[in-house]
Amino acid sequence: MADDPAAKKTDTTTGGATRLWRRAAPAARRGLRAWRVRPGRGGRGLRGAAAAVRRSPGSATALWRVRTTVRDEPGTLARVCGALAAGGVDILTLQTHPLGDRTVDEFLLRTSEAAQPRELARLLSEAGGTDTWVERADAHDLVDTPTRVLNLATRAALDSAELPLALRALLGRCSIRSVPGDTPAEGSLEGTLLRLPDPAGGEIVVERHHVPFTPTEFARAHALVELDARLGRRTPGERHALTLPGGRAVTVRRADEGDLEAALAMHARCSKQTLTQRYHGPVKGADRYLRHLLSPRFGRTLAVESPAGELVALGHLLWDGDETEAALLVEDAWQRRGIGAALLRRLTDMAREARCESVYAVTRSSNTGMVAAMRGLGLPLDYQIEEGTLVVTATLAPAAVAPR
Template structure:
């Protein structure tokens, strides 16, 4: 690249020498003519006419030189020709992002045929992944295409170019991250928190349904759910051995899994198994309005004994509103609720270390459930609302579209806490059981941002 100054024409000394010689020749010729004509009767008039003609010629030469000295050399593309695109053409026409998969024969030239078909419609290939199969290859593209090009026409063009079983859906800016970077990010999140494994699998494999089935039921009986160490891949269903026991089932009916995706998912599960149970140890110390200090932190299986003791201090009515069943079965749910494999749990403890409240965010396939349990002596102090707000923030961070709570119609405390979220709510009542669903995608982004500061009077943030 050159600057404007260095881009000027080079100075040639030969051209200057020739011009100077021509000038002296012209002066000599003019002097001879002047001497010859000056002695004639009309000599002075002829000399004046010649001077005017010379001045006019010099002026024309100067104008012509200045006009063409700044012209670009022949063949230079100035961007003003009929084929040069004008500025802002792409913005004016508009483009969209598509994620597309298609299966082609494993033969030379098949990928080139697809690329030619895409180029014919001015479609830009941003990323490309290949998934080898036993017969053929699945090519996965991230495309930027003109907005005027419908998906049906794009699918027809790909089919004409040799693609089969073509699948296409709209993408967004998050898909612009290359696959190795995205997989490393998911592995990092999984390494920091065992509860991230189901979320990481969902983000890795796209829209899918994930179920974690334990090896033992709540009553302690074997469920019969198991999977081999290497896992099982059956077209649209993937079964992986859960490191904590049981099996993780991943289903994606609209798009079969490839061996490459199966290997990536299995690698994430193996990483989780090697690291063992782990939960981030961050905590917030808050001050209640009456001056008591409480600590909000993540909970796991190590808190089971403290949770059992809290159950013993809760009334049967409180346990019944939380577990919707026989009170004697409440203790059996704790192993499931405190496992990071099935969700995230927040615990509230006093300054003396006593556990007084639990909040659960539970992965339920494609849906997410929130549940609260606050000890009787600590109710009506804002603890439930604080826990619920933090659980909703965790759901937003996990990319959940909605959360639901199952309670009784006369549980005014839970209903009030859900309404205090200021989110769109849906109510369903069946035989006294109330299901309240909060839609997270319908609220402003700043309202759903994960909490970084305590909502009660803060004492410290560790």
């Protein structure tokens, strides 16, 4: 989830200016992934579009998530399915979302690898579909919808931090924010915006610009939130030993708001330079945002405990809209022992399990330790620097980009 307004204003995690200039490149990348056809876009006709997406026997294939809106009349779905069949397109799954006199039909399709999204969209448009939207899918989408929803509910039931991830997996590419304030009794559906009561207080705002939400999706999302509210706060209790290069052992575990007092004590033992490198702002304000950073609504936190039971390091994986930030804080006396690198590897593994495409870290250009830890991941890295602030982005997996 993205940071709350207070954290954005005070530049606690990444810095307000950094957030703004970092949006351009990711937005451009996201724009390449989807193709949408609105009413009035013409084309070469049904026969030409069908030929363009037809799959030859034995040829490489591609998966697509597709939505198209048709009138709720007998035969409309049959025409769409017939057009897909004429194009040699396999329909793997189909869901229908009633909207009064219209229906949104959602497909998972398989075509030839060479198929163009614009041709697939035109094929559906010529068959009577409107507001057609096409996006590349992957093997994770092959799970049928009831099984996928049950799996998401199971994950959310085991860990409070899973709720935003479960909502994103349920609703597709979207941004999720946790907004403090009064908690509404019920949620609301407003086109491309969902508002849901947050069991932790305030509301959860889900936004998806490329296609409006349907009442069916709203009902599913609301059910996940209700499950979270009934179960209360829950954090996995596993503890893992980490042996440092010198042979000394520490413990790594998940952390939450219950660790606030121990985290504040660690802050008190950290130098001004260490806190400045982590928070990129006034040191005196660092303590105020620990509760925010430890909240499972905004991400996951790993804590490192010394043999004496003191908290000596924190690693945060923060849901920043539809991106993911990794941030580290290691107490001065425990630095240069491999703790930061070990935490970063574990955070990256967690991001990969959550199907994040990349993880970025924001630091000062002089923070060679964080840069070295990012390089130690052995992943493709992108560096952006402005006015002494360095953003290093690690790519976790090739982005599923629709061919153009």
